[in-house]
Amino acid sequence: MSRRTRSRQEWEVRASTLAKKTTNPIRRIVENLQVEPNPDKELIALSIGDPTTFGNLNPPEQVLQAVRDSVELHTSRGYAPSKGHYEARAAVAKYSAHQGDISPDDVILASGCSHAIELVITVLAESGQNIIIPRPGFSIYQTLALGLGIIIKYYNLLPNKQWKVDLDDLESQIDDDTAAIVVINPSNPCGSVYDKEHLSEILDVASRNRVPIIADEIYEHFIFSGNKYTAISSISKDVPVLSCGGLTKRFLVPGWRMGWVIIHDRNDILGKEIRAGLMNLSMRIVGPSAIIQRALPAILEYTPQSFFDDVLFFIESQAKLAYDELRRAPGLRPIMPEGAMYMMIEIKISYFPEFSNECDFVERLVSEQSVFCLPGQCFDYPNYMRIVLTIPEDKMREACQRIIIFCKEHIVFSEKRKDIDKEVSMKTDVQVICDNDITRVV
């Protein structure tokens, strides 16, 4: 006698809700930009936030040797404890002493900073709750939260105040279902760096409303001259901070997937439950590669300061170069970053009537000049585009020249707004011809 436990007669294999609701806004937008570069010009991608893309920036020998040595160890081949090998966590605790008093037990290793962010979002928020993220801000938060039914809310950053947080807006977004505020400092995509005073103001909002902070510090220490890096956890009096970091950007090894969460909870507000929760969640994939875990103490200990200084000097020089060049592009307003490896550029879209938004602008820039910048939509911020500053200098110079040509070819001044337009045309150093109701630049 056959026993039937299931009535289904036909095959029906469906993707889960989590799978269906998980999207990466950057990928989605970039894949929808169906445009071919100009075949006569080499494509220059200013869009990819991976400092290894062009091969001009490489980790120092000490870092490579640490991994070679690790490969030889039999202890780098087995499973590590799910929150990471003790020695590796101890090394992160020591390396991160500027963030506050940290013990190895406060550290959980993760597969890149993305995994660290996933751990902290999922430990703090239930489906139906919300986390508040900066706008413009990096899109991984949507990717990780939405599929789980966690709602994303935004607080505005102020482009004319070096992308500081609009504190009133931040506070107005907080409600009873808010599980965390995300602070990305230094910022992707803005390149802003918050000083102690501003971080204190953000902490005051969090403290008043009893909301923990997720500190995305993957660009920690990526600071241009004249600025100082402060970890938000180091000045928090009461607000618990879950700091997410890793090797990815500072050590130029995004593919090695080594990240971490550091728990800062001076007043024991998170208690055992959050620590245990993070521990449970870490068991889902048992941490990052043991090879990199075993190499981590040497990487963090022996990387020379001169390496960090050289990388930062290069990126800051690129920022200055791009800023000086693109200020001459009519209709664009670059905003000089203070750190990280990006620059945001405002596109005064009304000067480019051919384009209905920055995606059109970016598409045509690819098809005519073979320069690809990331449209602001990727960061929920229309009328801007983001460029990366890690590309080689000659390519950066060439890309800026092409962007300037593109703007000059497409900008249109309106007769009715002559006074404002005059200001913009002054920086174009090109001939301006008036004909009835439009002013053309040639």
Ligand SMILES: Cc1ncc(COP(=O)(O)O)c(C=O)c1O
């Ligand atoms: C602000 C920010 N957070 C997190 C990440 C993810 O880092 P990882 O590659 O280590 O997962 C990135 C990567 O670009 C980033 O820009």
